[in-house]
Amino acid sequence: MAGNTFGKLFKLTTFGESHGEAIGGIIDGCPAGVELDFEAIQTELDRRKPGQSKITTQRKESDTVQFLSGIFEGKTTGTPIGFIIPNSDARSKDYDHLKDVYRPSHADYTYDKKYGHRDYRGGGRSSARETATRVLAGAIAQQVLASQKISINAYVSQVGSDRCEKHYSKLDFDNTFSNIVRCPDDETATRFIEQIEQIRNEGDTVGGVVTCVIENTPVGLGDPVFDKLHADLGKAMLSINAVKGFEYGSGFEAVTMRGSQNNDIFENNEGEIKTKSNNSGGIQGGISNGEDIYFNVAFKPVATLMSNQQSVDKKGASAEVEGKGRHDPCVVPRAVPIVRAMAAIVILDAFLMTKTTEV
Template sequence: MSGDSFGKLFKITNWGESHGPAIGCVVEGCPAGIPLTETDIQPFLDKRRPGQSQLVTQRNEADQVKILSGVVDGKTTGTAISLLIENNNNRSKDYSEFAKLYRPSHADFTYQQKYGIRDVAGGGRSSARTTASNVAAGAIALKVLQRANIEILSWVDSVGTISAKIDADQVTEALIESNPVRCPDLVAAKAMEEKILAIRKAGDTIGGVVKCVVRGAPIGLGEPLFDKLEADLAKAMLSINASKGFEFGSGFAGTELIGSQHNDIFYQDENSQIKTHTNHSGGIQGGISNGMDIYFRVAFKPVATLMQQQQTVDTSGNAIEYHGRGRHDPCVLPRAVPIVDAMTAIVLCDHWLRHQAYCHS
């Protein structure tokens, strides 16, 4: 029970290590007859891949995906889809000295204590490199969700204390992808870029927040107890490396309101559709989507590897100093955006298929 799988009807199983020969994913539950080729998946991996700008790690991986099973003549067969991404730009020697110490805020200590063994090179299984497989699986989920006309948009909402000043209704894919930070507020994006580059030059790192909005989700996704839609979204987001917080709908700001201010009042629009005047619920009530936009925010910590001297202990508990090595992101936010997109798509696809299977509408 290593926790490598996620989802129920649309299920993914992630495998591989950062510096192993390859990483990959097995996707189960994808309906038959969905048009799918590697060119459908690759654009999403290109958004996540390392080396795409000066703001991210310079590890040079092409992240070319290969479909090994589950697709015939460009269409899914309904059987398990196996995806493979080769690791071609490993520098395992950068990590050799870390075998005898525990890097601050990494998984080194906890992994060693739990399993009695760890893969030192690149952090092994605990590396964010493994999220590439989830992005590939998310691309398949998005293909399925095209049947439901669901749109998912994620973007960098803040870096450090610099925040975007843009309404979610104004955000488009073109705006998000117009700059390397992936912030749709172009003024804030410029300031964020300058901040990240300055932080990188100082050998330090910085965190921030990714915001996501789901448009067009039908009424009825999610279940009222343990499989609440927002609960599954929370688990998906907090499974992403470096994530430290999940805020749904009004989130913590909602605690500053009283009930009469916070309640979303229902009305019937000109098309006889029941909607709400406000959306403090974030598009989900009682664990089930209500047809309004779904929105949430995910907090990401500063990357733990710093290119400067730090104090730590060796595996015997002796105090030592060490200096970070390897190629790392000064800020994970730009590359976290497609990961948030993918994990959101996987959750929604799973719930949409379940809803289709056993609900009356």
């Protein structure tokens, strides 16, 4: 299986399955001498881990990271950072009934046909359990970026058809993790939680949107052809489990606008070139322009329902998928730190690439 490495200079390679002994990874290209805040790293992992609230899966994992290399006396050494996150509450027997049956809208069928063999215990390598390794790498990347005053925030902006109508500039990101749905607007958060609870009680699931905002990005990240910054961000987000869409800046709404409405007019703001609007989402020609980078990531409803679904088995015979197990009724609350992490990995990688090309 290929495709287990992401990044060019700051690279993450991950390994492990949902019900294996552990998941883990190797981070290569992290600058030396970075003093790590291990408590902050664990906090990010805790924000993604299962079993943290009534609206998430009740699988219990501490997600406590064990670093194996690349760190000495609390600082990065510049060598590969190896780490593992043990699995302790897998309950593989819960998946015995899926051994020969393909779950609707999961990777079961495609995985089996491509590789001729699959780990049916929780989806194996295709499980979102793998994203914990991304959050770990992203947490380290965020600490490196913080030294450059670059900040990355993400929050739940939509659940089902219900949206947070406030622009991100009107929100206090410090409130994002004050509630279990990870929306910084309290009134909207209450509605989101009520909707998720109702849908969960019905044995169904619902999707949503995570909005990400990257502030204080310098001008010049990204390259204008195949390595456009928004293309790298798009690949990063679309590589996350359950993601169905990515849009940055004015996104799909731009098709309803005229050029005179969508163009970002330049102006001299106290000696600094800025734009009056930011429909470009902080990226023009694939290169960051110094404005806020903001984008939306759409997540589908969780494919596993708590009600039975019709399907087929390996031989093509009709079969019924039993609705049982421990699953999220909505993934977006736990997806917030994942989106944030993948954004950090992309931005740090682009930042390091820019440094290598400076004359």
